[in-house]
Amino acid sequence: MISSPKPATRSPERAAPLLSVQGLTKTFQVGDKRQTVLDNISFAAAAGEFICILGPSGCGKSTLLKIIAGFLRSDSGEIRERGRPVGKPGPDRCVVFQEDALFPWLTVEENIGFGLKKLVRNRKARKEEVRRFLELVGLGSYGRYLPREISSGMKQRVALARVLILKPQLLLMDEPFGALDAQTREEMQDLLLDLWRRLSHTILFVTHDISEAVALADRVLVMGRGPGHIRCEVTVTLERPRKKETDDFHQFYRHMRDQLREP
Amino acid sequence: MNLQRSGQPSLSWKQLAPWIIPALFILLWFVVSRAGWIPPYLMPGPSDIVMAGRDYLFGQAGSGPYAGRFLDDAGTSLVRVGLGFFLAALAGIPLGILSGRVPLARKLVSSSINALRAVPGICWLPLALVWFGIGVKTTVFLVALAAFFPIYLNAAAGARQINPIWYQSGAMMGVSYGRGVYAILLPASMPSIMTGLRLGLGIAWAYLVLGELTGVPNGLGAVIMDARMLGRIDIIVVGIIIIAVMGRLSDLILKGVLTACFKSARRMP
Numbered sequence: 001m002i003s004s005p006k007p008a009t010r011s012p013e014r015a016a017p018l019l020s021v022q023g024l025t026k027t028f029q030v031g032d033k034r035q036t037v038l039d040n041i042s043f044a045a046a047a048g049e050f051i052c053i054l055g056p057s058g059c060g061k062s063t064l065l066k067i068i069a070g071f072l073r074s075d076s077g078e079i080r081e082r083g084r085p086v087g088k089p090g091p092d093r094c095v096v097f098q099e100d101a102l103f104p105w106l107t108v109e110e111n112i113g114f115g116l117k118k119l120v121r122n123r124k125a126r127k128e129e130v131r132r133f134l135e136l137v138g139l140g141s142y143g144r145y146l147p148r149e150i151s152s153g154m155k156q157r158v159a160l161a162r163v164l165i166l167k168p169q170l171l172l173m174d175e176p177f178g179a180l181d182a183q184t185r186e187e188m189q190d191l192l193l194d195l196w197r198r199l200s201h202t203i204l205f206v207t208h209d210i211s212e213a214v215a216l217a218d219r220v221l222v223m224g225r226g227p228g229h230i231r232c233e234v235t236v237t238l239e240r241p242r243k244k245e246t247d248d249f250h251q252f253y254r255h256m257r258d259q260l261r262e263p
Numbered sequence: 264m265n266l267q268r269s270g271q272p273s274l275s276w277k278q279l280a281p282w283i284i285p286a287l288f289i290l291l292w293f294v295v296s297r298a299g300w301i302p303p304y305l306m307p308g309p310s311d312i313v314m315a316g317r318d319y320l321f322g323q324a325g326s327g328p329y330a331g332r333f334l335d336d337a338g339t340s341l342v343r344v345g346l347g348f349f350l351a352a353l354a355g356i357p358l359g360i361l362s363g364r365v366p367l368a369r370k371l372v373s374s375s376i377n378a379l380r381a382v383p384g385i386c387w388l389p390l391a392l393v394w395f396g397i398g399v400k401t402t403v404f405l406v407a408l409a410a411f412f413p414i415y416l417n418a419a420a421g422a423r424q425i426n427p428i429w430y431q432s433g434a435m436m437g438v439s440y441g442r443g444v445y446a447i448l449l450p451a452s453m454p455s456i457m458t459g460l461r462l463g464l465g466i467a468w469a470y471l472v473l474g475e476l477t478g479v480p481n482g483l484g485a486v487i488m489d490a491r492m493l494g495r496i497d498i499i500v501v502g503i504i505i506i507a508v509m510g511r512l513s514d515l516i517l518k519g520v521l522t523a524c525f526k527s528a529r530r531m532p
Binding site: 069070071088089090091093094095097099101102103104105106114115117118119146148162163166 | 428429431432434435436437438439442446447450451453526527530531532
């Protein structure tokens with residue numbers, strides 16, 4: 001998938017994977033000790049790929065995402081997006097956080113249009129675009145509501161819409177459905193898959209929930225703790241839509257659970 | 264969302280409760296003054312106060328010592344409070360936000376400002392009199408100085424306590440520094456800024472009276488002081504009531520203006 005069939009005629013930007021992480025290491029100062037939280041992390045993501053980063057809490061998976069987003073700096077290693085090194089946070093790598101990150105003083109509509117202000121100067125065009133994404137995440141009639149007036153599941157829909165509207169190449173998701181109840185979480189997973197199929201962006205999705213990873217990902221990076229490292233990669237070959245009750249699903253589930261358990 | 268009001272047409276005890284103590288107080292006052300337990304030169308009765316008040320507010324100017332002076336005094340005092348409060352807000356909000364966001368600025372100014380804050384406001388009065396003489400400038404100086412601290416402190420606290428996730432959200436959505444200040448920092452700290460402004464305005468009224476006690480010819484504080492020397496207790500009480508009402512009204516107006524102008528003042532709890 002990564003190597004292109006005709007490398008000679010392609011520009012290097014096209015041939016490079018959408019995201020490549022090489023030898024990433026991160027340490028934190030804890031008291032008077034330096035603790036390694038990420039040890040030599042390397043992986044690549046092809047354009048349009050859905051990757052889950054699965055690991056127990058404390059394995060540094062969120063830290064990894066924050067470094068890719070540009071909120072934190074790594075101690076060493078390299079992150080490239082289409083071959084170019086990445087720096088400060090930007091709308092090419094948008095994040096959906098686990099916690100509520102909407103601006104409480106803006107309505108749902110205004111939150112979704114917030115990042116668009118600079119990109120689309122024309123007010124009417126902006127409004128139409130906001131409307132389109134409002135419909136896309138199934139919140140058509142909630143545009144005028146304030147974040148505190150809607151449920152947490154709806155807030156995450158808004159959080160998704162406000163970044164998708166910027167057409168990011170890479171969508172970084174930090175346990176975005178972790179705080180939702182089981183039923184809402186499944187609805188959100190279906191919505192995310194539907195949007196991903198339509199908009200074909202690349203997704204890096206952090207989770208500690210094995211069945212969420214099996215349900216969503218093309219490929220799962222299983223991480224281990226102490227210090228955080230990638231244990232193995234699992235390519236999930238199940239057809240979509242995936243049913244959680246099938247034997248194949250359970251087989252992947254068990255495989256990843258064993259990988260996580262291994263000492 | 265539509266909030267449904269619980270429809271209660273008749274007056275309930277809850278609505279009456281805040282008025283019970285004032286009503287009892289006025290009743291007691293009536294009884295005491297009718298019975299003659301307290302001589303009128305110490306505390307005139309409520310009806311005398313009402314008469315004095317009517318005379319002060321609506322009387323023909325010149326028909327009595329305090330007749331019809333209200334508009335002139337209130338206007339003068341409003342200008343002093345307004346000017347002092349405006350200066351305090353002008354310095355307090357930017358300085359507060361700066362020291363709330365920039366650690367170096369905080370280190371630079373916060374201990375000095377806290378040291379100044381420990382000085383009781385009244386201590387500045389003699390110095391202000393020497394610097395500015397008796398008049399508008401002294402009053403404005405005192406009002407501005409006193410109102411500055413709550414405005415500054417609340418703006419600083421508001422700016423410091425902003426949820427960092429809002430900045431991260433702004434940064435990843437490609438917001439520039441300038442727009443970050445205008446579209447994230449200011450609205451996010453608006454509830455605290457509003458609290459500071461309202462506290463500052465309350466203090467501004469207190470220091471207005473202090474500044475006007477020093478012998479200026481007009482203003483609400485001056486009237487109170489003048490009435491004391493002439494033994495007109497009724498006018499003192501009228502002045503106190505007027506200052507209380509104007510203080511409350513100005514707070515309501517400030518709140519109204521802020522919520523009308525800023526979404527964040529309106530929409531944040």
